[in-house]
Amino acid sequence: IGSTLSSISIMNELAKEKSPEALHLLSSIGESTSAIQENMSDIVWAVNPKNDHFENVLQRMQLFATEILDAKNIQLELNNDASLNNAKLTMRQRKNLYLFFKEAINNAAKHSSAKKITVNITKKEQSIEMNISDDGSGFNTSEIFSGNGMNSLKKRAEELNAKYNITSITNEGTIVRLKFKIV
Numbered sequence: 180i181g182s183t184l185s186s187i188s189i190m191n192e193l194a195k196e197k198s199p200e201a202l203h204l205l206s207s208i209g210e211s212t213s214a215i216q217e218n219m220s221d222i223v224w225a226v227n228p229k230n231d232h233f234e235n236v237l238q239r240m241q242l243f244a245t246e247i248l249d250a251k252n253i254q255l256e257l258n259n260d261a262s263l264n265n266a267k268l269t270m271r272q273r274k275n276l277y278l279f280f281k282e283a284i285n286n287a288a289k290h291s292s293a294k295k296i297t298v299n300i301t302k303k304e305q306s307i308e309m310n311i312s313d314d315g316s317g318f319n320t321s322e323i324f325s326g327n328g329m330n331s332l333k334k335r336a337e338e339l340n341a342k343y344n345i346t347s348i349t350n351e352g353t354i355v356r357l358k359f360k361i362v
Contacts, residue, residue, distance in 0.1 A: 187212045233259075233266040233307075236273055237300070244284050248296060251288050253313075259300040266302065266361060272339060276309070276359075279335035279343075283311045283355045286328045291315025291353060305360050312354040317347040 191209045195202055229235070241257055248255045268276065280298075287296050293315030300309045332355070336343040341359035 185216075188216075232264065233268060234264040236268060236277055237263070239277060240280050240298075243281055244296070244298070247284060247288050253288060253293055254295040256295065256297040257300075258298065260302050263300060263302050263307070266307070269362060272359070272361065275335045275338045276307070276357075279332060279339070279341075279357055280309065280311070282328055282331045282335065286332075287311070287313045287315065287353065290318070293352065302361075306358055307361055309357045310354060311356075312352060314352045317349045317351050317353055319349065320345055320347050 188209065191205055191212065195205045195209075198205065237257075237259055244255050244257065284296070287293055291313045293313035296311065296313045298309065298311050300307065302308075332343065332345075335341075336357060336359075339357070339359040341357050343355070343357045345353065345355050347353040
């Protein structure tokens with residue numbers, strides 16, 4: 180699948196050079212191909228048993244967040260309890276924690292106009308707690324949002340059997356909290 184997607188990307192770039200009138204359509208194909216490649220990478224990473232330790236999850240989170248936030252000139256502070264490094268997560272927990280994190284970071288990068296995002300991940304008893312806060316524009320949490328972002332957060336939290344909430348104050352920022360039990 181990966182090599183087929185890479186071939187599509189290469190052919191797409193060649194087609195852009197030969198068909199300037201189809202540039203908009205080809206750009207859309209390129210974006211879709213890139214999104215599929217990223218999703219496939221996430222799936223392959225999530226099912227790899229070598230990534231069972233929380234330390235591996237944290238490294239992937241750091242890499243993703245740094246990449247997207249650097250592009251937006253948003254500072255990242257990522258803090259975690261050292262006791263979490265050897266904690267083991269199930270494949271399902273690893274996948275949903277990472278995808279929840281990814282969605283929250285994407286939402287903040289796209290919509291918050293923040294200068295800084297702080298992520299704190301702690302272990303309390305048999306639970307992991309993650310707080311993602313930004314110093315951005317905030318929003319009215321009572322408004323209903325039609326985008327996929329909020330639905331994705333809800334779905335990932337449900338799959339983790341987690342509690343989550345979003346607190347936001349206009350012109351002060353947003354905090355996304357997630358708490359779930361580990362084995």
